[in-house]
Amino acid sequence: MPYKYLEDVAIADVAFEAWGATLEELFTAAAEATMNIMVADLATITSGEKRKIALEEENLDLLLFNFLQELVFYKDAERLLLRVAKVRIEQGDGIVRVEAELYGEELNPRKHDLGVDVKAITLHQFQVEHSAGAWRANVIVDV
Amino acid sequence: MPVPASIKKISDTVWEIPTSYKEGMRVPARIYATEELLKAMDDGVFDQITNVAALPGLVKAAYCMPDAHWGYGFPIGGVAPVDTKTGVISPGGIGFDVNCGMRLALTNLTYDEVKPHVRQLVDRLFERVPAGVGGTGFVKISQDEFRRVVEQGASWCIKHGYGWKEDLERTEEKGCIEGADASKISAKSVERGYKQIGTLGSGNHYLEIQVARPEHVFDEKSAQAFGITIPNQVVIMFHCGSRGFGHQVATDYLQSFLKVMESKYHIKILDRELACAPFHSREGQDYFAAMKCAINLSFTNRQVILHRIREVFSDVFRRSAEDLGMHMVYDVAHNTAKLERYEIDGETRDLLIHRKGATRAFGPGMDGVPEAYQAVGQPVIIGGSMETGSYLLAGVKSGIETFFSTAHGSGRTMSRTKAKKQYHGKTLQEEMAQRGIYVRTVSYAGLAEEAGGAYKNVDHVIEATELAGISRRVVRFSPVGNVKG
Incomplete structure (x- = not known):
């Protein structure tokens, strides 16, 4: 599990750290960490629905912020629990782009062991950095 | 981080962090708390309230209420009075859950009358007021109609039979704040929220059946004015907000402010979550009008939920809600920015x-x-933890000290992640049942996160608001049934 929830940060909300060798791994890990707040066992989310996300930003951190926010949007707008099937990140000309294919299904309290609802991704202490050969992100989620 | 060394004691319940504490602070930060509560506050409070103190246009100070704890951008329990001519509006100073708030309704039933029905009431409420992740409500409307709802607020509900006219009189802003403009909200925010009217949400949202025990009436005259007139009277209190719609409005504008704050308005802040724009700028006014839509949606949500509660009580007791005396006491907003003179x-x-x-x-x-x-x-209306108790207070003249602001709950002391490790949802549910509190939840993990031990002592918090002269106690309520969001 390339993410962990932090115990002594943001006591009313949920803070996590996610990591990966590549940006693609980092985005996938942060998406899993976000969904895992709402669903205890991500393996119970099976594939039925597919969605595509394509976003661009000037900053890498805002790109991740918006990417996670899309997952939160689909959870409310279509009651979809989504996981990352494929993700690709490209940088160039001062722009960072993400294209992702997501899979999942409609939320079902009888099937999915639900946790707490994610209201929003916050920018408080939000950070994406590359150090010692790995990408890391710190995220605080409003619940 | 311990309490900052430079903090000055102004009185037994007022503490001040001077502007010299951090570069960029424009006004001091004032914390309203007893020494005991101050010492128990977490690191985030001092760091965040002093970041808030750097916002342009602040008047006098940035304030913290006795239940303050770590939030994002602002601490929870943070109050910032901003001059509209020179100051800013900041979504981080309001929160994603715009107008998350509390509503209290009465019954003319005593606990003895309700006790045999608590289980049935809670089970029915659990069915009729959806809670938890991605919950959808029974109000089926189009996206166009939703745009009308957010401009009309709770008055839309009364027109559609979801409440009594008198309910509006007993809601902040009469359930519809002026100036809400649906042309300022995104299609995305509408898509996120238009199916969620009448739902509780999760986290610290709940719906509770409570009892006003005679020994917990602190001021009989005021209690009577609020409708608490019978020994062991049963009341219903609930806490919820603007759901996905409000969350998206805040997210939308947080991003639009980030794009213009420095480049266009040359504002430097100490935390990106405090992104802001001058109040009178186009961006600031657009957000203000959109945020008011979220305020109205939240009033609508609580109005529809009250309607469902009246239906449930009416079904169970086979008497009309009017006959059961199910008047509203009041509805208060927690996460807002409002113009006041x-x-x-x-x-x-x-x-x-x-x-x-x-x-x-x-x-x-x-x-x-x-x-x-x-x-x-x-x-x-103050919601305590689900295990301990809640309060009904009254505003006081001396509240002008904090621009007529007081606490909103008991305030957390333990992170959700830690609470989930320390408490077990099912065990907690059983223990509470033994103590006479029947709880239903969609999430046992969520229940564990809300354990009483994860919160400050509500009695101490409320005592502090009274000692500080920012509100006074009227009645304390004890929980007997709870739908946990």
């Missing part, structure tokens, strides 16, 4: 009061307090 150093000024996790608490005789409560002051 104050006299500052002999000059009348229009201020935008950001209250994040804080309650407006107008004193007796003030405009905006319902006619029936003019002599006692505005009712303030």
